[in-house]
Amino acid sequence: MKVFYEELLNWYSRNRRELPWREDPSPYHVWLSEIMLQQTRVEAVKGYYQRFLNTLPDVGSLAEAPEDTCLKLWEGLGYYSRVRNLKKAAEEVMENYKGEIPGTSAELKLLPGIGSYTSAAIASIAFGERIPAVDGNLLRIFSRLEMYDENIRTSAALKKAVQYYTELMPEKPEKIEEGNPCGNFNQALMDLGNAVCLPGTVPDCGNCPISDFCRTHRERPGLEADLPVIPAGKDKKVEFLTVFLIRSEGRTAVRKRPARGLLAGLYEFPNTAGELEREEAVEWLREHSVEPLRIRRITDAEHIFTHKKWIMRGYEVITDPFSEKDIPFIMASLEEITDKYCIPSAFVTYLKWLDPNRNIPKSR
Numbered sequence: 001m002k003v004f005y006e007e008l009l010n011w012y013s014r015n016r017r018e019l020p021w022r023e024d025p026s027p028y029h030v031w032l033s034e035i036m037l038q039q040t041r042v043e044a045v046k047g048y049y050q051r052f053l054n055t056l057p058d059v060g061s062l063a064e065a066p067e068d069t070c071l072k073l074w075e076g077l078g079y080y081s082r083v084r085n086l087k088k089a090a091e092e093v094m095e096n097y098k099g100e101i102p103g104t105s106a107e108l109k110l111l112p113g114i115g116s117y118t119s120a121a122i123a124s125i126a127f128g129e130r131i132p133a134v135d136g137n138l139l140r141i142f143s144r145l146e147m148y149d150e151n152i153r154t155s156a157a158l159k160k161a162v163q164y165y166t167e168l169m170p171e172k173p174e175k176i177e178e179g180n181p182c183g184n185f186n187q188a189l190m191d192l193g194n195a196v197c198l199p200g201t202v203p204d205c206g207n208c209p210i211s212d213f214c215r216t217h218r219e220r221p222g223l224e225a226d227l228p229v230i231p232a233g234k235d236k237k238v239e240f241l242t243v244f245l246i247r248s249e250g251r252t253a254v255r256k257r258p259a260r261g262l263l264a265g266l267y268e269f270p271n272t273a274g275e276l277e278r279e280e281a282v283e284w285l286r287e288h289s290v291e292p293l294r295i296r297r298i299t300d301a302e303h304i305f306t307h308k309k310w311i312m313r314g315y316e317v318i319t320d321p322f323s324e325k326d327i328p329f330i331m332a333s334l335e336e337i338t339d340k341y342c343i344p345s346a347f348v349t350y351l352k353w354l355d356p357n358r359n360i361p362k363s364r
């Protein structure tokens with residue numbers, strides 16, 4: 001057990017990734033980074049993390065910020081319920097914990113948006129708690145270390161992995177000033193999963209600090225990539241939409257999505273179900289009090305969500321500026337669309353269409 005974590009922690013001290021949230025792993029920084037990293041790549045998070053902190057540097061400012069400000073700072077990261085829960089949790093911390101983020105995984109788990117993995121990650125990295133933070137990386141490494149060849153996406157597999165790593169973790173020192181071996185243990189495994197024990201390809205077992213403990217490497221060398229066992233996913237549901245860029249004198253129509261459901265409360269370009277032909281599109285516009293002066297097909301687009309896929313057909317519509325006051329949309333300037341209204345990345349193709357010269361990041 002001791003050799004396992006010593007080898008792992010030695011490797012980590014030489015190979016750890018330099019990440020912005022590791023420079024000052026305060027509870028707020030670790031919490032924010034862990035929420036942003038849920039289902040999002042590290043490289044995509046870095047810029048958002050810094051921008052968010054520049055505007056909302058602590059839990060108090062987050063609790064007080066308007067929801068639209070938080071959504072705007074999250075624009076393009078996707079999974080917007082994360083930032084809504086982050087804000088709700090900040091309000092709870094201010095109300096119930098006197099502004100101090102609670103220091104145990106058990107208490108953290110009671111806050112909105114914080115599940116088993118995230119509570120363990122924050123508690124171990126920011127407070128030194130002895131608890132493994134088992135995410136997809138740690139599950140994959142576990143499956144190879146233990147030659148676990150059953151479905152990895154089950155609660156039984158997760159339980160086994162938690163038990164396995166709990167036995168291998170170092171003890172928590174009396175004081176966190178003496179070091180944070182438990183937080184480093186989790187972060188070392190995360191980095192190992194990112195650089196050595198890779199998903200979807202042959203792992204770099206020759207450079208693995210814990211290869212002596214790896215059953216798959218020992219008993220089935222060359223076949224490590226066959227694990228973990230992941231059942232084939234279901235096909236995504238496909239939905240067809242027609243999206244309208246309704247424009248008039250430099251302004252474009254946007255509207256707020258319903259408060260519940262997919263992309264709740266965010267802004268979007270007006271759209272409707274189905275792939276409308278030109279005549280049908282004109283009919284839909286008139287039903288919404290828009291009298292098109294010109295209408296033309298523009299680019300098609302796709303967006304993939306976790307469980308569904310949108311296939312979008314676009315129309316650009318030039319309308320009469322005098323009719324603006326009657327239409328049921330907000331006519332927004334490009335600056336307002338960029339700085340004020342949070343448009344999710346599902347519409348990024350049409351966002352770029354508004355001003356092809358504007359520098360809108362690709363990841364949005």
Ligand code: SF4
Binds near residue numbers: 144205208214224
């Ligand atoms: S030896 Fe290879 S398969 Fe085993 S944990 Fe290390 S990198 Fe992963």
